Amino acid sequence: MNAILPIETANQDSDSLKELASIARLITYARQSAKGLNAEFPVWCLDLALGAVLQEMYANGLQTPLFGEGTDKASIAVAH
Helix, strand or coil, rough: CCCCCHHHHHHHHHHHHHHHHHHHHHHHHHHHHHHHHHHHHHHHHHHHHCCCCCCCCHHHHCCCCCCCCCCCCCCCCCCC
């Protein structure tokens, strides 16, 4: 099977996805901390940030959903 993208580009996408996943983890941690402090506005802002990072990850080739069953999907806002 022939790859549509050159190998260098595929490696870049993999690296980009890893970096974006790291950013998503940081945002998720900050969001959980803000939620624990009942800081509603920061939670809302971090929801938007997480949604934007997830959109970027899907645009860079993420194939499977990041959340499994039991995850609070409603709390993940996707910015349009």
